[in-house]
Amino acid sequence: MKKHEGRILFKLQASILALFFFMSGSIHALEFNWFNDDKEVEMISSDLEFLYSLKFSKTNLLHNKVFGEGNKNTYKEFFEERINTIRKSNTMANMYAFNVDGYRDTIAVTNNFFKLPRLLRIAILIHEARHSEETGNHWHHADCPIPHLDDHGKPFVSDIDGGVLLSGKRQACDSSRLGSYGIVSIMMKNISENCENCNLEMKEQAHKIYQDIKKRIISPLERRMIENNE
């Protein structure tokens, strides 16, 4: 082999190697276990595909603190760094989903999960992904205070959770705006304000979820900080 041929071969090998590393870094095989219905797997895959396709004109500092800087693949990286498996649970019928204790890279979803609209399913997946983090001790929830009142002294009611009164609800609130509820509120605020390729209906739904989930942050100051992107 001539010298320059060797160099070309070396370059080709290096390119193939680079391509391999690029692909193995970018293709993440999310595993789906214990599903009997392929339609449910397709639904989650398409929810995530939709989430990953969102483009943003800008993001804010609080958002970047949680989901990383930059506008590209923000939620994809957040989710895929934490979750490797989604499984079906036929128990826990009173829940929508949970991060599996002892298998923190796994989210289990119940039949109820599939009755929700797309943006709420996405909200739940991101919520459970936050629980996978060892830092923040899995961001455990707190009991909502009694009473749990808005700025006008009215009891907080969660409309997206069937009009449930939040006061005194066990393990249904967060003490930090950076917990599982807070970060979904931050994400939905970003979608409602900055999404470039969402239609108006999607933005309005995101705004409603942002406002509703924010009610679960106990501290009025921390709720204000989400509103001000701090």
Ligand SMILES: [Zn+2]
């Ligand atoms: Zn939770």
